[in-house]
Amino acid sequence: MIGLDVGSTTAKKVSIEDGEIKYKITGTHNWKDLVTGIGGNEIISTGYFRNSVPHRASVTEITAAIYGVRHYFPDADVIVDIGGQDTKIIDVKKNNFTINDKCSAGTGAFLEFVANYFKIELKEMGSFHSRAKRIPAINNTCGVFALSEMISQLVAGYTREEVIAGMHYAFARRISFMIPEAQKLVLIGGTVKNKGMLSALENILQKEVLVPDEPQIVNALGALKYYC
Amino acid sequence: MKSIQNYKLTVNNWCLVQKKIAITALVPPELIFACRGEPFDVNNIIPGSKKYPRNKLCAWTAIWQEMLSKREIDIDFLIVVAGGDCHNALVDGQKVAMSGIPTHFFFYPFDGDPDYLESQLYKLSDFLGNVGSPEKPGQIRELKKLGQKIDKKRADGKISAGDAFRIMISFSDLMGDLDKFKKVISSTEERKIDMGNRVALIGVPPIFHDFHDVAQALGLAVVFDELPFEFIRHSGNDIPGIARDYCNYTFARPLDFRIKFLQEELEKRKVDGVIHYTQFACHHMLEDEIMRLKLDYPMLTIQGDLPGNTPEQIKLRLEAFRELLERS
Ligand code: SF4
Numbered sequence: 196m197i198g199l200d201v202g203s204t205t206a207k208k209v210s211i212e213d214g215e216i217k218y219k220i221t222g223t224h225n226w227k228d229l230v231t232g233i234g235g236n237e238i239i240s241t242g243y244f245r246n247s248v249p250h251r252a253s254v255t256e257i258t259a260a261i262y263g264v265r266h267y268f269p270d271a272d273v274i275v276d277i278g279g280q281d282t283k284i285i286d287v288k289k290n291n292f293t294i295n296d297k298c299s300a301g302t303g304a305f306l307e308f309v310a311n312y313f314k315i316e317l318k319e320m321g322s323f324h325s326r327a328k329r330i331p332a333i334n335n336t337c338g339v340f341a342l343s344e345m346i347s348q349l350v351a352g353y354t355r356e357e358v359i360a361g362m363h364y365a366f367a368r369r370i371s372f373m374i375p376e377a378q379k380l381v382l383i384g385g386t387v388k389n390k391g392m393l394s395a396l397e398n399i400l401q402k403e404v405l406v407p408d409e410p411q412i413v414n415a416l417g418a419l420k421y422y423c
Numbered sequence: 424m425k426s427i428q429n430y431k432l433t434v435n436n437w438c439l440v441q442k443k444i445a446i447t448a449l450v451p452p453e454l455i456f457a458c459r460g461e462p463f464d465v466n467n468i469i470p471g472s473k474k475y476p477r478n479k480l481c482a483w484t485a486i487w488q489e490m491l492s493k494r495e496i497d498i499d500f501l502i503v504v505a506g507g508d509c510h511n512a513l514v515d516g517q518k519v520a521m522s523g524i525p526t527h528f529f530f531y532p533f534d535g536d537p538d539y540l541e542s543q544l545y546k547l548s549d550f551l552g553n554v555g556s557p558e559k560p561g562q563i564r565e566l567k568k569l570g571q572k573i574d575k576k577r578a579d580g581k582i583s584a585g586d587a588f589r590i591m592i593s594f595s596d597l598m599g600d601l602d603k604f605k606k607v608i609s610s611t612e613e614r615k616i617d618m619g620n621r622v623a624l625i626g627v628p629p630i631f632h633d634f635h636d637v638a639q640a641l642g643l644a645v646v647f648d649e650l651p652f653e654f655i656r657h658s659g660n661d662i663p664g665i666a667r668d669y670c671n672y673t674f675a676r677p678l679d680f681r682i683k684f685l686q687e688e689l690e691k692r693k694v695d696g697v698i699h700y701t702q703f704a705c706h707h708m709l710e711d712e713i714m715r716l717k718l719d720y721p722m723l724t725i726q727g728d729l730p731g732n733t734p735e736q737i738k739l740r741l742e743a744f745r746e747l748l749e750r751s
Contacts, residue, residue, distance in 0.1 A: 243739075258750070281736075290721060290745060290751050294658035296736050297726070 196236050196251075198419030199227045200259065200412070201244035204303075205385065209415040218412045241418040243280075254421050256414050257285055257292050263417025265380050267407040273377035275370065276414070277386040279303040284373045293373060301369045303386040305338050309345065309362045313355055317389065320359055324391025327360035327395040329353065334365065339364045360391060367395035374400070383410040427627035443497065443599070444551065445513045448504035449650075449672060450529055451665045452597055453658060454544055455502075458551035462596035463498060465491065470632035470730045480704035481511045482630060482729050488515035492522040499525070502547065506530025506675075510706065531675035541666035548662065560660045562601055569608050570655035577646065578692050580616040584645040585635035586610075591651035592628060609731065616644065616744040620748045623647035623689050625714065626700040626707055627738050629725075631733040638698075641738065646692050649685065650674065680718045686694075689720065696721040696748050703728040711713060721751055 198209040206226035209218045219229055226248060229236065235249025241259040256276065260283065264271050274285040280303075281296035295301045310317045331348040334340045341362065348358050374380065380402065387393060387410045397404050407413055444460040455462040472486055479485035490496045503516030505528045514530070520526035528549040532539040548554060570591055577587035590608055598604040619642040624635075628650055629705040631637075635645050653672055659665030673681040689697065697720045701708040711724050723744040725737050733741075 255739060255743040255746055258746040290747055292747070293724070294736070294740060 196239065196419060196423060197230070197233060197361055198259075198415040198417070199226070199229065199238050199240045199248060199250070200242040200256070200415035200418060201240065201248050202242040202256075202278060202414075205411065206242075206267065207412045207415040209412050209419055211419065216409075216412075216416060218415065220326050220411060226281045232275070234357070239418040239422040241414050252422050254418050257283060257294075258415035258421060259414040260285055260383060261287055262420040263413035263415070264383065264407065265266040266420060267413070268367045268379060268381050268405055271381040273380045275374060275380065275382050275384075277301075277303055277382065277384040279385070282370060282373070284375070286375050286377075289375075293310060295373060299368070301373065303384070305341075305366055306362070306386060306389065306392065306422060308338075308342065309359065312342075312345070313359070320363070320392070321362070321388075321390035323356045327354070327357040329357050330364055331357055331361040333358075333361045343371065360395070363389070363397070364393040367392055368394060368413070371399045379405060381405045381407070383407060383413040385411050440500045441483060442551075445487075445491065445496065445498040445501045446504070446596065447484070447502070447516060448509065449595055449674075450502050450504060450547070451544070451657070451659070451669050452595065453549065453560035453563050453660075454548060454554075454662065456563060456597075456601070457554045457556050457605055458548055459555040460500075460551050461599040463496075463499075464596040464597055465496065465498075466628075466749045467593075467596070468496065469471050470630055472730050475729070481509075481702050483627075483702065484509065484511040484515040486730070488518050491519045491524060500550070501526040503528050504531070504552075511704070517726075520547075531672060532670060533675065533677065535670045535676055535680070537635045537663075537666045537670045540670045541663055543667055544662045554662075557661070559601070560658065560665070563597065564658040564660070566597060566601060566608070567594065567655050567658050569605070573611060574652065574655060576613065577616075580644070581613050582611060583614070583616055583636070584639050585633075588628075588635045588645065588648055588651060591648060591655055594651070594654035618644045618646075620644065620695045621646045621693060622748075623649070623650040623685075623692065623697045624700060625685060625718075625719075626710075627702055627705065629700045629733070630702060630727040630730045631737070633707055634700075634732070634733050636682065637733040637738060638741055641741045642734055643696075643698070643741055645698075646694060647680060647688060650740060652688070682714070685718060690719065694720060696723065696744065696745070698722075699724045701726045723747075 200207045206223050207220045208229040236251050238250045240248050240250035240253045241256055245253040260274050260276050264274050272288040276283040280295050282292045282301045285292045331353045333344045345358050382404050387406050442460050443463055444455050445463050445465050452462050469483055469486050474486050476485035476489050501524050503512055505513040514563045573587050573590050576582040624645045657668045659668045674683050699714055715722050725740055
């Protein structure tokens with residue numbers, strides 16, 4: 196049996212072999228490569244395309260995240276899943292969730308745009324951030340305004356590193372408004388590999404934020420755990 | 424627009440031979456029919472509309488404003504429910520008035536004062552040409568009893584939530600024709616409904632035309648529709664009677680009044696969870712945190728913007744909500 200998470204940008208497969216978690220990640224449109232030789236009857240699907248791929252059972256990303264995070268942090272009380280197109284906040288203790296997919300300011304797409312603007316890789320953003328000496332204030336309410344402000348701050352003399360750090364803070368502040376009180380806050384999704392964003396969020400929330408080793412595969416694992 | 428020749432003058436009032444009266448929200452249909460008007464709820468056409476309104480906050484008001492101003496809906500008069508309801512409607516209603524459609528602004532009392540509502544109803548009756556068919560409110564009362572039966576049957580799993588909703592929401596204007604509406608009600612098919620999780624739908628009605636059916640298919644049976652329930656709940660045989668009953672129209676009253684009513688109703692209907700529908704750029708969104716605080720049920724808040732099918736993002740939330748209810 197495998198857990199298959201086909202999301203808006205990537206597809207992930209997880210299986211548990213002899214108690215060990217095995218996984219594979221590819222682009223959304225190559226999801227078939229992950230399941231060669233595996234029948235629909237052996238697939239528990241989740242993610243945006245959960246109902247478009249063959250499956251024995253399907254489960255939403257919200258439930259999958261709860262089961263997946265539980266594997267790493269059994270007493271997590273709030274989960275924040277920052278995806279490419281949306282951000283989901285799951286209050287595990289209160290059994291409640293909210294999804295932001297209206298405003299790009301709180302989704303992975305926002306940081307992707309910043310990386311594109313500077314013609315750098317997303318994964319480089321963290322090291323740029325770490326070299327910043329100052330952090331410019333950037334409007335945090337609207338993605339579009341934040342991006343034009345980013346350019347103004349460059350004009351005002353801030354370095355690329357500093358503006359990137361400023362954008363991480365703008366992003367993190369936006370996310371922080373959506374997060375309820377939590378003892379144990381866990382972040383998942385591809386975006387949380389960005390250390391700059393993570394440190395901005397920890398600074399704003401004034402608390403440690405937990406991240407599983409492989410934050411991207413949590414939902415695929417969760418789908419599997421939900422069923423098995 | 425009908426020309427002035429279409430109206431005939433009675434002793435001291437304009438009495439309309441045939442008049443189609445558009446309403447923007449709940450205006451006691453008892454009075455409109457009694458004044459020989461044919462009510463038409465402009466919201467009827469919104470969920471099926473493919474319009475992308477130009478100057479928009481809430482799509483409900485923006486679409487009817489545009490269509491009325493451009494005469495794409497054939498009506499004679501407009502009644503805008505302004506006080507105690509919607510400020511977007513108040514502004515968009517004035518735009519329609521400026522385009523030349525005779526428009527009346529109707530105000531509900533925030534404090535529920537029946538004397539105030541009575542005076543509003545008299546003004547409305549003047550605007551409509553006064554009561555000419557005093558038997559209509561009694562007939563409407565009988566129809567509303569049928570509506571209440573429909574509501575009960577769907578809560579008992581004998582009528583689908585979608586069918587019940589379509590009937591109940593139509594009580595704002597009773598399709599402009601009591602006989603026709605009665606036939607539609609009696610043709611409602613009874614069948615055994617797999618109830619799954621029982622949910623209440625609060626807030627303004629969703630702008631998606633298939634919402635109830637989609638929710639049902641995803642395992643969420645809507646057993647309470649807040650606003651449509653108001654449409655079948657109030658009646659009255661004459662202006663003072665209508666005023667006494669409609670002054671408790673919960674949407675126009677303070678939140679604690681509305682919440683107390685909701686608490687009782689949700690308890691009666693044994694709901695497992697609550698879906699709070701909100702509309703983009705609608706002030707009712709501000710009520711969400713209070714609803715969450717005061718209503719002790721798992722709650723899902725969703726927001727719609729433009730009309731059409733229930734979007735995938737909303738379906739994901741509904742599906743996740745069902746999973747959540749099944750976990751709790
Ligand atoms: S949804 Fe809100 S803003 Fe729109 S018409 Fe209704 S009350 Fe007014």
